[in-house]
Amino acid sequence: MVEEPSDRPERLDLRRLLVLVRQRLRGGRRRVRAAAFPVVTAAIAAGLSWAVAYYGLGHAQPFFAPVATWVCLGFTADREVRKVAELALGVALGVALGELVARALGPGVLQIMLVIVLGALLARFVDRGPMLTIQAGVQGIVIVALPVAAVDGPTGRWTDALVGGSFALLVAILTPQDARKRARQLAGASLSDLSEMLETISRGLRDGDAERMRDALAQGRSTQGTLDDWASVVRNAQQTARISPTARRFLPELARLQRASTLVDRAMRNARVIARRGQTAVEQGVRDDRVGDALHGLSVAANRLGEALRTGANTADTAQVLALVTAELDPHDVEDPGWQLQTLVILMRSLTIDLLQASGLSAAEANHLLS
Template identity: 30%
Template sequence: MPAKQEPAADNDPPRHRVDRIWSALRERVRHGLQVRAWRLRLFGLLAVQAGVAASIAWFVGYQFLGNPVPVLAPTTAVGIVAASMGTRLRRTVELLVGVILGLAVGDALMSMFGIGPWQTGVVVVLAIIVAVLIKGGGSLLTQAGGTAVLIATLEPPVRELSVPRFVDSAVGGLIGLAVGLLLVPIHPQRTMQRLAEPVLDPTIDALRNLAAALRRRDLGGAEQSLNGLRGLGSRTTALDEGLGAAQEVVRLAPLRWRQRRSLAKYTRAVHHLERSLYGCRAIARRLTKALRDDEPIPDEFVAAIELLATSVQTLRRTSTPERADPREAQGQILTAVELVGKAQGKPAPDPTRPHTHRLGYSGAIAAGEFHTAAHDLLMASGMGADEAGELVRQALDRAGSE
């Protein structure tokens, strides 16, 4: 049966068209609320960290630095807290150093030359040159130049302060780092689970939609599922960055030291899970090509993809400590491997004779990608590489013997 596109519903009655538009609107509203709820759960702690850092920085600036109007200390503290969420410590320190450099160069030159257009340009050039000489990265260069612009255009230095403004800002930045890493650190594993949600949920939906499209031999639906899997690259990058930040928290924050072992286990699972997602994208690409070339796709392969999506959802549930038993997900993965083995067909009794596949060229490649993705998912569930490989081989042998 050749692949087909879904027919356009141009002749729908007006009532059906209104119902469809209303349903799509409700789905968009529901999705928007879910996204905002997810962002609140992910970044809600950021508001607490910023508030605590601003309060402490204001108090220190007023009481100990002799600043009657402590603005830079709490401002820098809040900026550092916001910048450190989901980034590595090195980049956060670069931001702080960039702010301090911009303030120091700006204060030094503005006291001699005053404020003006050419003075602003000179201050920015010198601030960035200093940042380059200390081998700073992009964050340091940006912050040094941006802060120099603010200092050169907002106001002249306040000479009656007991300490320079760059010291005030440095203290605020250090307070922001201390609050984020020591006083109110993020919960590493909980943060990772929330960062994984926008990766795993669309993957599960895309695999299920792919299976439905394959069952209908709907080329457009298969391509849409493939595009959905391809669009997860930026979210996977955010997950990797969050993982790096979580690792630094458990290394530096005494309140999170006891979570080092559990985070290390979770980190390994995330890495293998990401590899399996790349495999899922390869499966979707090959099966979409199989549809386009009108290759056969047995029902067992479609059922295996549905079961693979279910196993990812099961693994997502068992990632919490209270549901840490992965055996259900492992059984689903191995059953899916058996189904793919049945879709491939029985091996030839005589190894010298060609093996007659039930799959075409692209389908056979998709089967190999499926075995690799299943192996990675088994490792994400906590298995070792050798054990996972042996179980996949046994599942294929069972499928070939039936």
């Protein structure tokens, strides 16, 4: 039975929605896996800090103990001792200043202004860390805004903040993280996304299926968050490794991961352009097995590169796979009645150079393979 034309747009919208939902779910699962252990440890530390303040110190409302612990630890595994200490100091400083202003002057507009000025300027004097300054101001505002009657004595909330910060610092010390771990995971995830997208483009070109091209473009557009996280995490890991005697040996690998993050981001942008150009070509009746096979080869290479970066293995195998693919990437060899496939091959060459460099080759070496 022939499908009614009026039903087709609705079916296509549903298909695109399913692609986006699948990508969202995939990203969500990754974020949950990455945050599970940090969140559980932070929750345990927050509960214990409340217990110490409530049962040990006898505070009736130890609100700031778990708050300080959670603020300092958060939900990520990036728990550099210095950063946690900076946050703990900022919380304690803000609470202390807030207590002084609230007890001396009470709540009010001018008091809130005063505690922000004092907290921020004192924090800038103590240390250059931005989070220390922000937390000093935020906690001071909270103290001044909350009723004084809710305090367990003149130093109750300040003591609670110290307890919470101390538990956070203890967790950071007792659960040291490999500075490379999260950056490696995001490298693998980003290249897995790129591999899946290239495979979708490959199938769309071989089958002449414009809908697959649209699916590939939807996949590509949903990956930018992972790529941005990779760049941010590896940059923070480098900062940690530079000041940590135990992590300094990881700097060479982190430099490679940082370079790869830039190149893979560029490759993904090229892949999006390929998907858009490929969609136009397929809609005009173009289909080609040879170029589709080359895209499949790039997909395989991207997946292998992601696995190598994720595990810290040698990336030479990826370079070999890409070297084989380059044989299929001469635009002059394309048997095309028009210019569409030649354009795709030129774009694929640019993407291949990005992946070759991400696998460790220099720009000159990568360009030489394609010359």
